[in-house]
Amino acid sequence: MGWLTDPLALPFMQRALLVTLLLAVAAGLLGTWIVLRRLAFFAHAVGSATFPGLVVAGPWGIAPPLAALGAGLGFAGLLSRMTRRGAASADAATGLLLTGALALGAILASDVYRAGSGVDRLLFGTLLGLGDGDLALAAAAAIAAVGATAVLARTWLATGFDPPGAEALGIRAARGDWLLLALLAVSVVAVLPAVGALLVSTLLVVPAATARLLTDSLGTLLAAAVGLAALEGVGGLLLAYHLDLPPGPAIAVVGGGAFGLAALATATRRPR
Amino acid sequence: MSAGVEVAALRVSYGAGEPALRDVTFTATEGHAVAVLGPNGGGKTTLFRALLGELPATAGTVRVHGVTAYVPQTERSRLDFPVSALDVALMGAYARTPWYRRVADGDRALARAALQRVGLGDRAGSRFGALSGGQRQRVLIARALVQDAGVLLLDEPFAGVDRASEEAIMGILDELRGEGRVLLIATHDVEHARRWDRVLCLAGRQVAYGPPGQTLTNEVLEATYGEEIVVLDCGHRAIAVQHHAHDHAH
Numbered sequence: 001m002g003w004l005t006d007p008l009a010l011p012f013m014q015r016a017l018l019v020t021l022l023l024a025v026a027a028g029l030l031g032t033w034i035v036l037r038r039l040a041f042f043a044h045a046v047g048s049a050t051f052p053g054l055v056v057a058g059p060w061g062i063a064p065p066l067a068a069l070g071a072g073l074g075f076a077g078l079l080s081r082m083t084r085r086g087a088a089s090a091d092a093a094t095g096l097l098l099t100g101a102l103a104l105g106a107i108l109a110s111d112v113y114r115a116g117s118g119v120d121r122l123l124f125g126t127l128l129g130l131g132d133g134d135l136a137l138a139a140a141a142a143i144a145a146v147g148a149t150a151v152l153a154r155t156w157l158a159t160g161f162d163p164p165g166a167e168a169l170g171i172r173a174a175r176g177d178w179l180l181l182a183l184l185a186v187s188v189v190a191v192l193p194a195v196g197a198l199l200v201s202t203l204l205v206v207p208a209a210t211a212r213l214l215t216d217s218l219g220t221l222l223a224a225a226v227g228l229a230a231l232e233g234v235g236g237l238l239l240a241y242h243l244d245l246p247p248g249p250a251i252a253v254v255g256g257g258a259f260g261l262a263a264l265a266t267a268t269r270r271p272r
Numbered sequence: 273m274s275a276g277v278e279v280a281a282l283r284v285s286y287g288a289g290e291p292a293l294r295d296v297t298f299t300a301t302e303g304h305a306v307a308v309l310g311p312n313g314g315g316k317t318t319l320f321r322a323l324l325g326e327l328p329a330t331a332g333t334v335r336v337h338g339v340t341a342y343v344p345q346t347e348r349s350r351l352d353f354p355v356s357a358l359d360v361a362l363m364g365a366y367a368r369t370p371w372y373r374r375v376a377d378g379d380r381a382l383a384r385a386a387l388q389r390v391g392l393g394d395r396a397g398s399r400f401g402a403l404s405g406g407q408r409q410r411v412l413i414a415r416a417l418v419q420d421a422g423v424l425l426l427d428e429p430f431a432g433v434d435r436a437s438e439e440a441i442m443g444i445l446d447e448l449r450g451e452g453r454v455l456l457i458a459t460h461d462v463e464h465a466r467r468w469d470r471v472l473c474l475a476g477r478q479v480a481y482g483p484p485g486q487t488l489t490n491e492v493l494e495a496t497y498g499e500e501i502v503v504l505d506c507g508h509r510a511i512a513v514q515h516h517a518h519d520h521a522h
Binding site for chain 1: 366
């Protein structure tokens with residue numbers, strides 16, 4: 001059991017474990033709604049769009065979560081403007097803006113602020129140097145996700161199931177959608193320190209998408225997504241510790257493997 | 273049940289452009305089933321959204337007595353969603369369920385009874401997406417019954433539905449009408465429209481409103497569908513044919 005207990009004797013690993021478990025609650029619950037509402041690509045793009053914000057946060061003296069949130073909201077605003085004016089379809093505009101944000105971040109990092117090796121950390125995260133702020137943000141995101149799911153599950157379910165008919169059911173669909181996007185932004189920012197701008201889907205999409213393969217019940221789906229996110233997070237963390245890998249990619253590999261296994265196991269049972 | 277719809281000189285515009293619908297005046301009283309006939313873009317959905325209060329009237333008035341339910345086309349709903357037939361029927365009770373409570377036991381019983389009523393009592397636990405098109409349509413009607421709707425707005429309820437289900441749905445709608453509910457049934461099918469009490473023909477404006485015998489004349493149908501109508505006069509069967517526009521703007 002030394003492979004498990006040795007790393008957990010170290011304070012920085014204990015903190016990483018705690019943050020991972022809190023993020024699993026936030027990302028598993030929110031991720032379920034992200035997957036059900038087909039917002040996975042959007043969530044990935046919001047994550048990437050935070051990159052330039054993270055790059056300038058240090059030199060400009062802004063708290064990284066605020067800078068990331070600003071960049072993410074700027075992305076969402078531009079996207080909504082482009083699609084409303086009919087300049088591009090939603091997925092093309094999303095692809096365009098996410099590429100633009102990554103390029104802008106890369107140029108700022110390499111040529112303007114010479115961020116050097118710090119760029120890796122911004123893109124792929126680090127669970128091994130998390131501060132009190134990261135912990136507080138993860139806890140806040142977890143509480144917000146639990147509260148919102150308790151209050152808004154019916155609204156999100158009915159709106160996602162039947163968008164044109166939801167308002168007629170007496171459901172405040174527009175408000176529910178707005179809150180879902182706001183919480184998506186908050187949870188993207190919360191997972192950034194752990195998995196980085198490029199790998200937010202590792203926690204926000206992959207566990208829920210895997211759980212979706214395994215169940216047709218909403219309650220089970222929510223619980224399974226949280227459970228998978230926690231297992232994959234802790235598994236990736238231990239893998240990173242023992243093999244000296246960056247934790248974000250390690251969690252991504254474990255998550256991808258779990259999805260592959262689930263897909264194989266269910267391929268014969270439910271053709272899609 | 274005292275339900276009714278009164279629409280007078282209704283005009284609805286999206287933004288500043290041409291109105292999507294104008295000059296609509298009709299009254300549907302208790303127990304009336306009204307076929308809403310017209311081409312795509314003729315204003316059927318716009319009328320429904322105005323009746324639901326989702327679109328404001330630019331001019332004229334809309335008055336609806338009774339809870340109004342919208343029964344969407346089943347293809348518009350997400351068939352991959354993790355919801356059972358019972359879950360969907362229960363959505364009809366969401367508006368009266370406070371956010372901090374579970375759906376009440378009474379409403380659960382109501383939802384089961386509504387499914388029973390549309391002939392799907394034994395499919396309550398089935399995944400919605402696994403049901404046939406006709407069964408899904410009946411689940412959505414059950415949802416409107418759980419809402420206790422006096423006015424039902426049905427969007428193409430027979431689209432993508434097999435013959436047996438079509439008969440079953442017709443039977444259910446006849447029953448609902450018999451209870452004094454008001455039904456507005458958007459349809460493309462002139463033959464279906466003949467079965468109901470009134471026909472409202474829309475082509476961006478109201479072309480005609482009245483009993484089918486007076487309304488479904490060749491003149492009215494041509495005015496409604498323009499050149500898209502093909503009337504086969506063998507045994508009074510008429511079918512509206514939707515053409516796809518090929519004049520893409522570049």
